[in-house]
């Protein structure tokens with residue numbers, strides 16, 4: 001319990017005005033955190049990507065991460081990229097996080113939505129993002145910016161007027177603690 005929560009707790013006990021708690025995460029942090037959490041489902045040993053699509057009302061309408069297509073076992077399909085046999089390269093098979101998030105949508109469409117993604121989208125994802133009507137890309141890392149696929153993404157986004165901006169975290173981590181002590185966090189009777 002932080003100081004404000006302790007004060008609020010005291011206020012509650014003495015029937016005084018209670019102020020809202022501080023330290024809550026803002027919308028951008030929340031959506032990027034959902035993308036980062038989704039990435040933890042990825043089986044890719046070298047790069048885990050998550051994506052979270054949000055509509056204009058701040059409602060999450062799709063979440064996805066990079067993984068093998070349905071029916072293609074992630075125990076049987078390859079996860080290597082430097083293979084002697086080109087057919088055993090994971091890049092031939094992995095569905096990208098952005099595409100999975102769009103396909104997983106629980107709304108009729110994603111027109112006008114924003115997509116929060118851990119890694120700047122590749123050219124193939126950029127095409128799908130544009131065609132789906134998503135208008136904004138918020139990304140954490142642009143580590144592939146020098147590669148032609150990613151230069152092509154920006155060229156397409158610029159032409160299609162899809163805004164892209166980097167998410168600069170104001171805190172280095174958001175903790176998820178399953179061992180919450182509900183006795184301490186709920187108001188006393």
Ligand SMILES: O=c1ccn([C@H]2C[C@H](O)[C@@H](COP(=O)(O)O)O2)c(=O)[nH]1
Pocket residue numbers: 044046047048049065066067081094095096097098119120121122125
């Ligand atoms: O737009 C993108 C680009 C890449 N990914 C996925 C695809 C792969 O599983 C990894 C990249 O692996 P590397 O070992 O860094 O080549 O990231 C994605 O989901 N979206």
Ligand SMILES: [Zn+2]
Pocket residue numbers: 096097098121122123124125126
């Ligand atoms: Zn991609």
